[in-house]
Amino acid sequence: xxxxxxxxxxxxxxxxxxxxxxxxxxxxxxxxxxxxxxxxxxxxxxxxxxxxxxxxxxxxxxxxxxxxxxxxxxxxxxxxxxxxxxxxxxxxxxxxxxxxxxxxxxxxxxxxxxxxxxxxxxxxxxxxxxxxxxxxxxxxxxxxxxxxxxxxxxxxxxxxxxxxxxxxxxxxxxxxxxxxxxxxxxxxxxxxxxxxxxxxxxxxxxxxxxxxxxxxxxxxxxxxxxxxxxxxxxxxxxxxxxxxxxxxxxxxxxxxxxxxxxxxxxxxxxxxxxxxxxxxxxxxxxxxxxxxxxxxxxxxxxxxxxxxxxxxxxxxxxxxxxxxxxxxxxxxxxxxxxxxxxxxxxxxxxxxxxxxxxxxxxxxxxxxxxxxxxxxxxxxxxxxxxxxxxxxxxxxxxxxxxxxxxxxxxxxxxxxxxxxxxxxxxxxxxxxxxxxxxxxxxxxxxxxxxxxxxxxxxxxxxxxxxxxxxxxxxxxxxxxxxxxxxxxxxxxxxxxxxxxxxxxxxxxxxxxxxxxxxxxxxxxxxxxxxxxxxxxxxxxxxxxxxxxxxxxxxxxxxxxxxxxxxxxxxxxxxxxxxxxxxxxxxxxxxxxxxxxxxxxxxxxxxxxxxxxxxxxxxxxxxxxxxxxxxxxxxxxxxxxxxxxxxxxxxxxxxxxxxxxxxxxxxxxxxxxxxxxxxxxxxxxxxxxxxxxxxxxxxxxxxxxxxxxxxxxxxxxxxxxxx
Numbered sequence: 188x189x190x191x192x193x194x195x196x197x198x199x200x201x202x203x204x205x206x207x208x209x210x211x212x213x214x215x216x217x218x219x220x221x222x223x224x225x226x227x228x229x230x231x232x233x234x235x236x237x238x239x240x241x242x243x244x245x246x247x248x249x250x251x252x253x254x255x256x257x258x259x260x261x262x263x264x265x266x267x268x269x270x271x272x273x274x275x276x277x278x279x280x281x282x283x284x285x286x287x288x289x290x291x292x293x294x295x296x297x298x299x300x301x302x303x304x305x306x307x308x309x310x311x312x313x314x315x316x317x318x319x320x321x322x323x324x325x326x327x328x329x330x331x332x333x334x335x336x337x338x339x340x341x342x343x344x345x346x347x348x349x350x351x352x353x354x355x356x357x358x359x360x361x362x363x364x365x366x367x368x369x370x371x372x373x374x375x376x377x378x379x380x381x382x383x384x385x386x387x388x389x390x391x392x393x394x395x396x397x398x399x400x401x402x403x404x405x406x407x408x409x410x411x412x413x414x415x416x417x418x419x420x421x422x423x424x425x426x427x428x429x430x431x432x433x434x435x436x437x438x439x440x441x442x443x444x445x446x447x448x449x450x451x452x453x454x455x456x457x458x459x460x461x462x463x464x465x466x467x468x469x470x471x472x473x474x475x476x477x478x479x480x481x482x483x484x485x486x487x488x489x490x491x492x493x494x495x496x497x498x499x500x501x502x503x504x505x506x507x508x509x510x511x512x513x514x515x516x517x518x519x520x521x522x523x524x525x526x527x528x529x530x531x532x533x534x535x536x537x538x539x540x541x542x543x544x545x546x547x548x549x550x551x552x553x554x555x556x557x558x559x560x561x562x563x564x565x566x567x568x569x570x571x572x573x574x575x576x577x578x579x580x581x582x583x584x585x586x587x588x589x590x591x592x593x594x595x596x597x598x599x600x601x602x603x604x605x606x607x608x609x610x611x612x613x614x615x616x617x618x619x620x621x622x623x624x625x626x627x628x629x630x631x632x633x634x635x636x637x638x639x640x641x642x643x644x645x646x647x648x649x650x651x652x653x654x655x656x657x658x659x660x661x662x663x664x665x666x667x668x669x670x671x672x673x674x675x676x677x678x679x680x681x682x683x684x685x686x687x688x689x690x691x692x693x694x695x696x697x698x699x700x701x702x703x704x705x706x707x708x709x710x711x712x713x714x715x716x717x718x719x720x721x722x723x724x725x726x727x728x729x730x731x732x733x734x735x736x737x738x739x740x741x742x743x744x745x746x747x748x749x750x751x752x753x754x755x756x757x758x759x760x761x762x763x764x765x766x767x768x769x770x771x772x773x774x775x776x777x778x779x780x781x782x783x784x785x786x787x788x789x790x791x792x793x794x795x796x797x798x799x800x801x802x803x804x805x806x807x808x809x810x811x812x813x814x815x816x817x818x819x820x821x822x823x824x825x826x827x828x829x830x831x832x833x834x835x836x837x838x839x840x841x842x843x844x845x846x847x848x849x850x851x852x853x854x855x856x857x858x859x860x861x862x863x864x865x866x867x868x869x870x871x872x873x874x875x876x877x878x879x880x881x882x883x884x885x886x887x888x889x890x891x892x893x894x895x896x897x898x899x900x901x902x903x904x905x906x907x908x909x
Contacts, residue, residue, distance in 0.1 A: 188452060204459065209435040210470040212463040226255075226293040228300040230307055230322040231329035234288045235281065237317055242286040243366035245314055246389045249290050252306035258336050259389035260287035261369060267342040267384055273331035277318070285317060288389070289336050291329070292322075300324070339386055340397075341564035344500035347399035349491040353500040354411075355397045356439065358422045359432030362392040368428065371421050372396055379414040393432040402486045412483055419443045438485070441476040490529040495571045496522045505559035505569070510840030510856035515548040518559040518569035524549065525572075550576045552852050554842035555717050556808040577719030589720035593727040596668075597708025604672045608648030610641065611677065619643040639847030644884045646673040646877070650684040652702050660701035662779070663738045664690065665757070667750035668710045669877045676881075679890040683899075685877075689749055689781060692899040696792040700747060703738045711748075711756025712764070717843050721764075728761035732769045735776060742775040747784045749895070751809035751875045752843065754780035758813065782810065782875050785898055786818040790825055793902040799870040802827035805860070805891060807879045808838035822894050823873055826901050831869070835859040841882035850885075857886035864889065871897050 194200035205213050236242035239261065246257050262285050268274050292307055294300035307322050323329060344353050360368035369385050372394070376383040387394035398414075401407045422428040423446055430440050430447050445453040453475075460475055461467075472481055491497055496518075505518040516524070524541055531538040555570035581589075592599055614622045619641065626641040649671055655664070666686050675681055683691065686702065693700045709731045715723035735757070739746055748754040758778050765773060779788075802823045806816035816832075823830035840846065840856030864872075864887050872887070873894040874880040880891040 188455075201463075207435070209437075209473050211460060211474045212469065214469065224295070226295045228294040228297055229326070229329060230292040230294075230300060230304055230324060231332055232290050232307075232311070232320055232322045233332040233335065234290065234311075234314065234320045235278075235317045236286045236288060237282070237315065238284040239286045239366040239369050241315060242288045243369075243389065245288060245310070246362065246365070248310045248313075249307070250390045252310060253292060253303055254290050254307070254390065255293040256289065256291040257388070257390040258289040259365075259369075259385075259387055259394070260289070260336065260339065261373070261385040262286065263373075263382070263384040264339050264386045267346070268335050268338045271335070271338055271342065273334050281317065287335075289332055290322075336386070337564070339384060340500070340502070341566065343384055343397050343399065344502075345498045345565040347498070348401075349497055350401060350403060350489060351399040352402045352487060352489050353397075353399055354439070355395060356418075357387070357393060357395045357431060357433045358418070359429040360392045360394065360422070360426050361428065362390075364426055365389060365392050365394070368392075368422070368426055369394060371425070372418075375414065375417050375421065378417070379410060381414065388433070391432065392428070402488050403490070408483055408486070412480075415439070415443075415482060419446055423447050436474045438472055438476075439482045441472060441474055442479050442481045444475060488526075488530070490526055492522070492525045492529055493572050493575065495575065496525070496567050496569055498565045499563075499567055500565060502564060504562045504564060505567075508558040508562045508837050510554040510556060510558070510838045510842075511552045511852060513858065514852055514855040515552040518563075518567070521549045521553070521569055521573070522567075549573065550580075552845075552849060554808075554838055554840045554845055554852065554856070556838040556840075556842055557812060558808045558838045561811055574717065574719045578721055579719075581719060586720060586722045589715055589718075589723035590726055593710075593712075593715060593723035593730075596710060596727065600668060600671060600707055604648045607645065607672060611645060611647050614641070614645070639844060640850060642847065642850070642881065642885060644676055644881065646676050646881065647680075648672070649674040650687075652706070653684070653687040653690050655690055655700060655702045657701045659699060660744065661693070661698035662700055662745045662747045662784070663735070664693075664700035664702045665709070665735065665738075665746050665748045665753075666702055666706055667748060667753040667877075668714075669750055669753070671707065673877050673881070676884055676890055676892070679892070681892075681896060685749060685893050685895060688893075688899040689747075689895045692785075692793070692895065692902060693747075693789060695899075695902060696789040698788055698792070701738075701744075703734070705734070709734055711753040712761050713752060713756040713843055716756070716760055716764075717845075724761075725764040728764040729766055729769050731757065732761065732765055732773055736769075736772045739776060742772070742777065745777040745779055747779045747781060749781045749893070750877060751780050751782065751807050751813060751815070752878070754778065755809040755812050780810075780813055780815055780875070781893075781895060782815040782819050782822065783813075785895065786815075786822050789898070790822065793898070795825060795901050796903070798901070799827035799897070801829040801831065801869045802871040802873055802897070803831045803833065803864055803869045804836075804873045804894070805839070805879060805883050806832060806836055807874065807876045809876060819873070819875060819894065822898065823871075826894075826897050827870065833860050833863045835863050839879050839882040839886070841878045843878060846878060846882045846885075853882040854886065857882060861886040873897065 190200045190203035194203050242259060249257050262283055265278055265287055269279050292303040294303055304322060372385055381398040383396055383398040385394055385396050400411045422430055430443055456475060499522045501519060503519050506512055509517045524545060528538060528541050550573050553570055553573035555574055557568045557570050560566055560568035622641045652666060670685050674684060690700050710727050712724050712727040715727060735746055748757060762770060762773060804819050804823045806819055810816040810819055820830055820832050838856060840852040846853040872889045872891040874891045875893060883891040
């Protein structure tokens with residue numbers, strides 16, 4: 188309605204109407220945003236009040252003195268995050284009416300923050316709290332506070348009974364009556380037997396309530412209907428509030444729009460809708476509906492599926508990080524399709540079509556990188572499910588073959604290195620196009636999911652490993668098999684291999700590395716793990732762990748790995764496949780990714796001579812899982828005047844060998860990052876994982892290589908070329 192007051196021409200009015208219309212008036216293909224400054228000088232506090240009323244009474248004083256965020260959490264919300272990282276153990280003993288209030292001030296500089304602290308402390312001094320509290324400037328503590336707040340969604344969604352749906356609504360009460368409204372909502376939960384939680388943006392009177400109803404039976408649907416009718420009576424009838432305070436109206440609230448806004452204004456909304464969309468094809472029923480039972484139609488039920496993904500709440504946070512998001516399906520879509528298969532109940536044309544397309548669109552084009560787990564508020568790794576599907580596709584013969592390959596990996600590794608060298612020589616003679624055509628023909632006969640294709644930037648074969656000594660070694664150097672097979676990118680040869688460079692720079696820092704003579708034939712087992720070959724995975728995992736134990740002298744020496752994905756493999760992914768004895772041994776090992784080794788141990792003992800002007804880094808998905816992505820950027824910053832991590836950097840989708848099997852996956856996954864990197868040139872393009880570097884090389888045409896080469900070159904005495 189405000190559009191008619193603010194706009195001066197029909198176009199002005201319509202442009203304003205489109206904002207918030209949920210696609211009911213127009214289809215938006217592009218939007219330009221005005222951004223707001225995100226001030227980083229912050230004060231944050233999480234206070235525990237004795238009850239809702241005392242917490243809500245503190246909201247206005249904090250808002251009046253400049254608080255940027257005031258977040259309310261009821262006792263059920265606090266209970267739902269008990270036991271989570273960063274949540275104090277003492278909260279388990281809080282009384283039933285305890286209420287949390289998260290308050291944050293954001294300032295552009297320290298002086299402004301100092302003044303904010305003075306005002307905030309003055310308000311804080313007048314509050315009666317259940318425990319001592321103070322505002323912090325420590326970003327780590329602030330992050331813990333915000334994790335408690337953001338973890339509510341994950342905790343409730345992840346703990347809901349299998350088969351229940353996830354209903355999250357956002358209502359608004361007059362700020363002065365916020366506590367009474369929240370207490371009345373809690374009473375509705377009890378009346379309708381829902382274990383709900385309430386939290387929200389208290390400064391605006393905005394409360395989210397969350398329930399997990401079972402919507403698979405008529406009786407349960409009737410209970411949900413009665414609850415929603417009571418919610419409308421409470422919010423609109425008793426408090427003259429809003430049924431939607433923050434998010435779009437949606438199908439659940441559409442039948443109640445007239446109750447909130449009245450017949451006259453709702454009729455005007457319908458006139459606008461029919462003028463803009465006379466055929467009713469744009470988001471029908473999303474905002475306006477004449478059906479009083481519309482909120483009970485087309486309910487999104489959640490039939491039970493595989494345990495690995497059953498907790499999915501369909502929020503879609505995973506979609507922005509999924510490598511296949513612009514190619515096939517996202518984790519959310521993979522799970523939604525599985526639920527639809529279950530809904531079909533039996534043989535049907537729909538089920539046949541889903542099964543036919545699911546193998547490529549979901550299983551084969553899943554990178555299995557686990558980026559979705561990092562973005563998911565419930566911590567779901569959809570790659571686990573896709574690997575289970577791959578495993579089920581294997582017969583016993585395939586499992587035996589995979590186990591045989593694991594058992595004989597050392598000669599297989601030598602053959603692979605020789606094949607890479609021979610193929611590279613062949614490509615020089617006949618050209619990359621001819622070799623690509625040959626491998627494509629072979630893939631068509633054998634399998635596109637087993638036979639790798641030829642890439643025009645295929646690296647040369649790796650050089651022999653450098654000689655090292657065990658005596659006096661500071662750590663065991665586990666050279667990843669990918670670095671024992673692949674060497675430099677043709678046209679970008681260096682005088683030393685990656686292994687030689689890391690050995691050299693470690694010795695220069697006074698921390699010499701030892702490469703075991705029998706390191707060949709060992710692997711982090713990801714080759715088998717990612718393809719769902721459990722027997723081969725278990726065999727290689729236990730063999731490698733036993734050797735790591737032996738090489739490290741029972742855990743006395745730390746272990747350094749030069750490929751981040753392999754570091755992740757031997758640090759975490761092999762654990763579930765180890766024998767009880769090897770699992771105990773694994774817990775006693777100290778394993779460093781080369782990034783952490785260089786950043787924490789080498790860099791403080793090295794002198795960087797002439798710096799590069801600029802360097803761009805690709806933080807692979809493994810660096811995110813290992814928590815070393817910031818350290819990779821830190822290494823780049825130590826070696827260059829300007830270090831850049833692209834805003835669009837994400838998993839490259841190469842995923843070990845997926846980039847050889849499905850080049851379209853890597854091409855799609857890297858498109859945004861490649862476009863960003865192409866906006867300018869850099870002196871160095873840095874990575875920490877050979878196959879990821881191959882993928883980025885192919886996407887950008889630039890020579891991505893391990894950061895170790897630059898670290899070694901720039902730390903030489905004198906002013907060496909980089």
